[in-house]
Amino acid sequence: MRISVPEGGLSFFDHQPELFALFNRYYGTLWSEGVLDQATKEVGRLRNARVTGCNICKNLRFAGARDDGLTEDLVTEIADGFETGDLPDRFKLAVRYADVLITDPKSLTDELRAALLAEFTPAQIVELTATITAAMGFSKAAVAFGPPPDMPILVVPTPTPDGSVSDPLPS
């Protein structure tokens, strides 16, 4: 870790516990008090993890998404070549949107916009956009100050407004 972790903390964000708590409140609200199913958001988050290269995020699984039906077999499909794989169309759409958000949001096409509007409500689109981009920010921080540790696949509780995205991480 290139930036120190304070004593008793789990990540360098714990140097700013009040600020980190506010970030977690935002992120937890997106996940636990939202209008979009957790499986779709999890697909976007995991695609972000692959594109951003965050070893932590890649191997975390949020329990609520698993309860929503996002099995490990489906997670393995969130990879290059996903378009011809077995992911449901709704999840493929989330992957395509995540790729645009993370690489170049100006490249969003009319075709993809129409597909999003056909599948999701406006509020769900806003929530999906906010969730993927927030996850991206956290992933990039982990990558920038990494290298993130190798860790096994770990199913953790879905973030809540009172929790922390780093609670389940190995110290």
Added chain:
Amino acid sequence: MEATRTGTWLPIEAEGATALDRVFGLTPAAYETFREVDGALWDPDRVDPALVELCRLRIAQLIGCDAELEVRHDQARVAGLTEEKIADLRRWPTSPCYSDADHAVLNFAEKFVIDASSVDDHDCAALRAHLSDPEIAALTTAIALFDATTRFQVALGIGGA
């Protein structure tokens, strides 16, 4: 698709004074918590708001978000950030307006946004030469949130360049 008041391609909007209010406000609980963390980024006890503002504006330039480029935060102005300096932001590597601390911070912010894996030990050492670890944590939270929010706005059609 017909644009609405904000320019977004979403067919409906919430009430609100700004384009971000009207789009992000479609998820009011999340937007309220976003505003809380966004507001906390500007506390001068955490990190110099002038550095935070430079990062926000540089990220808006990189991603291409006019809406963010039009905004100024009073806390940064109070901290001494001038329009003259902002006008030179695209030329920060060679502009005489920018200090060594500015260089360390803007270099880090650019790498974070473009390819976070390219941040190296030298970049982190440069940051630590000018900022404490708590200041770096606050600045990184700000950069992460600006990167996210700027992409959010551009993707949803708010103020893209």
